[in-house]
Amino acid sequence: MRDFSRSLPMSLLRAREAVMRQFRPSLREHGLTEQQWRILRALAAIEAVEVTELARTAFLLGPSLSRILRDLEARNLIERKTAKADLRRSMVSISEKGVKLMASVAPSSEAIYSEITRRYGARKLAELQDMLAELERSLGELGASDEAIAEE
Template identity: 60%
Template structure:
């Protein structure tokens, strides 16, 4: 619950800025991921954004309708769809990214750069430790938190 409360406290600041541009958190996550790659397969995009396939499909449909992304079928394998950010998506990124960076800067100023770096390190450690634990194993071992 503490992780969820902290996430919510942080995301509350981003949602207002995203709402100004008619974006959801998930849509922004997809645009940010696409801005750092040329093209990506849908399954890889789902993994990198931690979105489930059905949710990602809806998000991609909405972003494509707004001309923020483009989708094409792989010429060598017609079953594969490749996704890339469109010029409209890059233009929107250039508008929203400075607002996002300002929010990150405010969070860093409030929490402290050293503490934030420690927190990020600890969260990476937690993620790594949990990756090795089979789902449900902690409950089976009597672990509760």
């Protein structure tokens, strides 16, 4: 069996950890986890979104998102309103306080990203991202999460 330390999942895990290790301390100083930061960033780009759509863009599972939104709301970093037309849906948006928090984190976050780009090389980084995207495509078509296949 292949030396598992050189398997694709391990390579991806280690690479991602190497990257996140750069960001976590800064986020932590601002009282944010990686996931909370993803949510704020996703929200900053739009007026309001449904929870399900937010889960897709922030790449979080529903249950995780549910909990995190509860906490972010308690901290007044986001706001929710139930949609008028469909009481099941709730629209989530970033609050003014959330925007301010983002503004305070963004500079250091940008600086870290720039430093990563500088060390690894911008061209190489773009190449890597392309290859990762194609890996996703290669696997996405078949192994998607909820294929309508008989549960047996």
